[in-house]
Amino acid sequence: MLPPNINPVDLGPSPAAPLPELPEHSSRGRLERVLRRGEFAVTAELNPPDSANPDDVYERVAHFDGWVDGINATDGSGANCHMSSVAICALLTRVGYSPILQISCRDYNRIAIQGNVLGAAALGVCNVLALTGDGVQSGDHPEAKPVFDLDSTSLLATIKKMRDDRTFLSGRKITDPPRLFLGAAENPFAPPYDWRALRLAKKVAAGAQYFQTQYCYDIPMLKSFMQKVRDMGTHEKCFILVGVGPLPSAKTARWMRSNVAGVHIPDDVIARLEGAENQKAEGIKLCIELIQQIREVEGVAGVHIMAYRQEESVGHIVQESGVLAGRQPFRRAFATAADSEMPPSSVATRQMM
Numbered sequence: 001m002l003p004p005n006i007n008p009v010d011l012g013p014s015p016a017a018p019l020p021e022l023p024e025h026s027s028r029g030r031l032e033r034v035l036r037r038g039e040f041a042v043t044a045e046l047n048p049p050d051s052a053n054p055d056d057v058y059e060r061v062a063h064f065d066g067w068v069d070g071i072n073a074t075d076g077s078g079a080n081c082h083m084s085s086v087a088i089c090a091l092l093t094r095v096g097y098s099p100i101l102q103i104s105c106r107d108y109n110r111i112a113i114q115g116n117v118l119g120a121a122a123l124g125v126c127n128v129l130a131l132t133g134d135g136v137q138s139g140d141h142p143e144a145k146p147v148f149d150l151d152s153t154s155l156l157a158t159i160k161k162m163r164d165d166r167t168f169l170s171g172r173k174i175t176d177p178p179r180l181f182l183g184a185a186e187n188p189f190a191p192p193y194d195w196r197a198l199r200l201a202k203k204v205a206a207g208a209q210y211f212q213t214q215y216c217y218d219i220p221m222l223k224s225f226m227q228k229v230r231d232m233g234t235h236e237k238c239f240i241l242v243g244v245g246p247l248p249s250a251k252t253a254r255w256m257r258s259n260v261a262g263v264h265i266p267d268d269v270i271a272r273l274e275g276a277e278n279q280k281a282e283g284i285k286l287c288i289e290l291i292q293q294i295r296e297v298e299g300v301a302g303v304h305i306m307a308y309r310q311e312e313s314v315g316h317i318v319q320e321s322g323v324l325a326g327r328q329p330f331r332r333a334f335a336t337a338a339d340s341e342m343p344p345s346s347v348a349t350r351q352m353m
């Protein structure tokens, strides 16, 4: 309860106040609206700081302003310790951005996770990405105790239950449920390839409404995966955003291929970087070309840009790829205009599930 001398109205509306409800929408966030309108969506991963300074978050996110429909707050990715995803989301919603809360099951049990889900929704978070998470052995604290009380699929089912049935896993009632757009990760570029489309369908059955994939540097492999997804009809039941990222050098590409689990980079990509006069610029050019090719693959709904330590290149990549087709995602300077730009509920939107 607020002290008696403070009127809640005086606190004013939060800049992160979710948008008005729309029929058939699970959340009140921008990402779901953009996808259901059939527009090609762009999300970007924020490299979380190793500091307690909020400016480190705001400086990085400034590079995404006006270019993306959602900003991913990673959760101890690579099992390394950084600023927490819930805290980053709170900093972002406070200034009007649309974060995607990543939840890794490695570090919390179901009691902590459900509490965080309610808290994040109360802070204005509208999107979640449910992950099993990297194992502790891949990070900087290999002696940490892994939790894995849930995995990505049971986490999706848990949050869906909280949202749709208004209960915790225990069955206890939730008075005001979290209105969240539920996502998961998929990796079409790592074995077992034939199981990847099935795994995606399993996550859809558990509640996933959108996916963000691992880095794509192999278009034929993506096309083969999407063919399987289309054969199963799963592309009609979820939105698939394909992961991309600029490689800064052939050396980094080789390191990622050998050391980051699930990352597949073909030899010809590395050879192209190696042969370039300016490898960083070539990596950005390659990323732009990949986005343009990905956009043409049937069933793909958007791209997810993971520009590790190259946040400043995101605006250029999005602009040069042309995928926004003149559309202007949320920009702080035009916050009111951008929000009111949302179409009336009479505009046809894609309905699923």
Ligand SMILES: Cc1cc2nc3c(=O)[nH]c(=O)nc-3n(C[C@H](O)[C@H](O)[C@H](O)COP(=O)(O)OP(=O)(O)OC[C@H]3O[C@@H](n4cnc5c(N)ncnc54)[C@H](O)[C@@H]3O)c2cc1C
Pocket: 073, 074, 075, 076, 077, 078, 079, 102, 104, 106, 130, 131, 132, 133, 134, 135, 151, 152, 153, 184, 185, 186, 187, 192, 195, 196, 199, 212, 213, 214, 215, 243, 261, 262
């Ligand atoms: C976009 C994106 C963001 C990520 N962000 C984070 C993050 O913030 N924090 C973090 O810790 N990790 C993160 N990761 C890494 C991710 O958690 C691991 O790559 C994980 O191994 C696979 O994704 P998942 O968590 O959805 O696991 P799941 O799909 O639930 O898989 C869990 C494990 O089972 C294995 N598996 C899956 N399907 C099969 C199958 N059919 N047969 C045999 N084995 C199988 C997987 O390889 C994995 O080891 C991210 C990955 C992506 C693509």
